[in-house]
Amino acid sequence: MKEPQKFNRREVLGKGLSLGLLVGGAVILGKTDFLLGQGPSASLPDLVAVKNGEPDALFKKAIDLLGGMRRFVKKGQTVVVKPNIGFPRVPEVGATTHPLLVKTIIESCYAAGAGKVYVFDNVVTPTAGNARNCYRLSGIDEAARAARGIVVPVDDFSYREVRIPGGKKLKTADVHGLILDCDVFINVPVLKHHSSAHLSIAMKNLMGIVKNRMEYHLVGLDQCIADFCLYRKPDLNVVDAYRVLMSQGPAGPSNPHFADVQIKKTLLVSQDIVAVDAAAARIFGKDPEDIGYIKIGHAQKSGNMNLKDLKIVTYAM
Amino acid sequence: MTLITFRKVLSGLFFLLFLMLFAGGERLSAILSGILPPFQFVPALLRTLAQPAALFAAGLIGIVVLTLIFGRVYCSFLCPLGALQDLLIAASRKIGLRPRHAYRPPNNLLRYAILAVAAGALVAGFQSAVSLLDPFAWWGRLVTDFVLPLLTGSYNLAILAGKPFDLYLHPRQTPFITPPALALSAAFLALIVYLALTRGRLYCNTVCPVGAFLGLLARFSLFRFAAEKNACTECARCAEVCKAGCIDPQNAAIDMSRCVACFNCLDACARTTIRYRPQIPAVRFEDWSPARRRVVLGGFAGGLALTLASFAGLRQMLRIPSAKAQTPVTPPGSGNLARFTSRCCACSLCVAACPTAVLAPSFADYGTGALLQPKLNYEQSYCDYECNVCGRVCPTGAIADLALAEKKLIAIGEAKLLEDICVVYVNKTNCGACGEVCPTHAMRFEDRENILYPEVDQRYCIGCGACQLACPTTPRSIVVEPHKTHKRAEKYPEPARRPAPPPTASGDDFPF
Structure with a gap:
């Protein structure tokens, strides 16, 4: 038996034509937002900062104020959530993203209709034993699985080389296939001190999706971090500033008792990776002007570090 | 049966x-x-x-x-x-x-x-x-x-x-x-x-x-x-x-x-x-x-x-001095070179069990008297700070079974920074790969005009080789040199804890 035809030719032509007109017109007029089922863009903030809550409550509030998860994740889409799992540390050290935040984001993606949600980070010193320790100790492995996230360990075979358009020092990068093939890329860094980049936030967190991260160190860390944003920026950045490691970063001490941590209970979300780093630097207590890669990222037009020009919504619980 | x-x-x-x-x-x-x-x-x-x-x-x-x-x-x-x-x-x-x-x-x-x-x-x-x-x-x-x-x-x-x-x-x-x-x-x-x-x-x-x-x-x-x-x-x-x-x-x-x-x-x-x-x-005597x-x-x-x-x-006295001048780094718990090489039977159990695969059989690195005994191969991997498996499995006691807290302070070698090829000193750009991975805070960074220059504080270095593996230059600008007799590193002083701020110490304000 043949499947009954769902559309006849005329209907398809007609619908296609009107849809094309609609989309094309919207793009020409620069008003694409209504296509996404959102209100006028004027009402949506560029950056949302929320404080004084637990990581799950912070995220729910923040994403609400940014227009809801459905703005970023559509039905059936493949999502990659990229936390910082770089070091074999327990969450209390503040060197890795809060596991509850990762769990909440995955749940939120599935609630918005995501087909698959992957969780991945290319750990520093990617030997097999160390990678396993990082995933386990950070609590992210368990938390992500609890939310039906697909936890992807590090291997050597999943990277593909891409060209960085306009990269000054970073010309090519070996990027993890998950990032290249996904529909939505959500960057979930933790805000922390970094011994050689001053701070590690959203832009720095992208070193965890490339294989040739040591090349960054070799040819110039700040420039390479900024250059990568010319290739791909995440669709959403969620900065975890709940527990902030104030010194001895990026690894922090292995004993959480000695970790120089400040409980700030803060969360930042934005689509603008430079803006979110600038705002996070302020939360840390540093001037974004002093952070090399933020300045370069702004100059290369990957985002806007001038927070005064942006529409920022803040909320204290 | x-x-x-x-x-x-x-x-x-x-x-x-x-x-x-x-x-x-x-x-x-x-x-x-x-x-x-x-x-x-x-x-x-x-x-x-x-x-x-x-x-x-x-x-x-x-x-x-x-x-x-x-x-x-x-x-x-x-x-x-x-x-x-x-x-x-x-x-x-x-x-x-x-x-x-x-x-x-x-x-x-x-x-x-x-x-x-x-x-x-x-x-x-x-x-x-x-x-x-x-x-x-x-x-x-x-x-x-x-x-x-x-x-x-x-x-x-x-x-x-x-x-x-x-x-x-x-x-x-x-x-x-x-x-x-x-x-x-x-x-x-x-x-x-x-x-x-x-x-x-x-x-x-x-x-x-x-x-x-x-x-x-x-x-x-x-x-x-x-x-x-x-x-x-x-x-x-x-x-x-x-x-x-x-x-x-x-x-x-x-x-x-x-x-x-x-x-x-x-x-x-x-x-x-x-x-x-x-x-x-x-036993018959005609059998002689x-x-x-x-x-x-x-x-x-x-x-x-x-x-x-x-x-x-006597064993010490009769030992044939056969080791080469520059010997490899020996596993933590092996004490000193002579002790290690005279007790190891080269069964490779530590090599098989080592989770980072840093242990590898040597050939004649320890001299002809100690063929095939394991060494730390820092060009391939590093010694995990949180691991003491080699000592736990060693069947002869050549690698002593150290408690993890003890092993963390045993210096099996020390990192030497080669400033003439280190990118920070040569190019004046930030790198810090060695500092990121150092588990004991032996890597210090001196801030000169916003460039962070690495230095090794030998008091804390245990010679684990994490820095050597992470170093992006070829050849590496930081290499571990062995201690023939292992030393005891100092414990990194605990940082003074800041007084824990009350949950809403900074109030409801944002710095922007």
Whole structure:
């Protein structure tokens, strides 16, 4: 038996034509937002900062104020959530993203209709034993699985080389296939001190999706971090500033008792990776002007570090 | 159950356990290493000589007593290399290759000469002779060099196959075996396969010093195999199944010093004239022969050597200074170079268990007296700060079993920064790869005009090699130099904790 035809030719032509007109017109007029089922863009903030809550409550509030998860994740889409799992540390050290935040984001993606949600980070010193320790100790492995996230360990075979358009020092990068093939890329860094980049936030967190991260160190860390944003920026950045490691970063001490941590209970979300780093630097207590890669990222037009020009919504619980 | 079935079941079980000891992953290795090596002759002997650990001493005595009662059952039940040869022999019989064994006269000169050399080498701390002859060490190296890479390789391939179905597992690290060490293992593998297929247990009866030593004891064992001379028809069926080639059917004589107690002859004998039961060894004076004199001489020499071996001072005095000027970094817990190289039997168990695969067999890096002993291979990997597996599994105590907190302070070497090639000093750009990975805060950074220059604070450096592995320059700008005698690093002072701010210390304001 043949499947009954769902559309006849005329209907398809007609619908296609009107849809094309609609989309094309919207793009020409620069008003694409209504296509996404959102209100006028004027009402949506560029950056949302929320404080004084637990990581799950912070995220729910923040994403609400940014227009809801459905703005970023559509039905059936493949999502990659990229936390910082770089070091074999327990969450209390503040060197890795809060596991509850990762769990909440995955749940939120599935609630918005995501087909698959992957969780991945290319750990520093990617030997097999160390990678396993990082995933386990950070609590992210368990938390992500609890939310039906697909936890992807590090291997050597999943990277593909891409060209960085306009990269000054970073010309090519070996990027993890998950990032290249996904529909939505959500960057979930933790805000922390970094011994050689001053701070590690959203832009720095992208070193965890490339294989040739040591090349960054070799040819110039700040420039390479900024250059990568010319290739791909995440669709959403969620900065975890709940527990902030104030010194001895990026690894922090292995004993959480000695970790120089400040409980700030803060969360930042934005689509603008430079803006979110600038705002996070302020939360840390540093001037974004002093952070090399933020300045370069702004100059290369990957985002806007001038927070005064942006529409920022803040909320204290 | 016949004795043969009993032997097959038990040796099969031990074979699998010994396989898992080396190829079962770090956790299983750590558990099994507390159970199995005390009952392996050479590791137990080495451990007992250096530090009479109760279990190891008991194991050693156990092996001697067992042999004095039952003969060389050790060789058929407990020795993994023996079981490997039995499997090879059984397989070759199955496919019709070399189905029959035959009596061969003993080569006493060779076998006791080798025993004397091994014992003498043990005294002199010349471990190569021990590790190149010891069946346990060879078993360990064969599994580590061939079976383990095969297992981890196929495991990692299987992981790849699961990826399209969203099944993800952490890959496993394959140990890095240096080519000369691998070549040596391959040569031995070829030799043992050839000998097993063509000459049965010849290795055990002529080369293996453990076999030779236990053979001396087995001459006087309580339980013995003996053929009733009058009932024997000289059909030679027993000799055809005797892997040790120790049954002389013409004279109905069974050489207990070479018999590995496999019990095959009991079933083969049509008239059941061969019996295995307690018997008083009939020593007849007309039996005295030059060969026997050599046996006694060899036994005496071996015994003396073993006695002397227990005097550590003498071993120290007689040690052949053979190590090269620049030796590799030795594992944490090995104390100092001399202590380590004189106790290690090069069984590669630490190499197999090391989760970061930083341990690799050396070749002649420690000199000819300590071939194949493990070293830290910092070009491939680094020593994990949170790990002390090598000490936990080491069967001889060459790597002491340090508590993790203690191991974290043992400096096995120190990192040397080469400022003439370090990118920060040369290019004046930030790098800091070494500082990111340093587990002890030995890497300090001095801020000069917003450039962070690395420095090594030797007080805290334990020489783990994480910085060397992370360093992006070629050649590396930071390298670990070994401490021939390990040192104790200072504990990094705890940072003064800031007073915990109240939950809403900064109020409801944002700094933007």
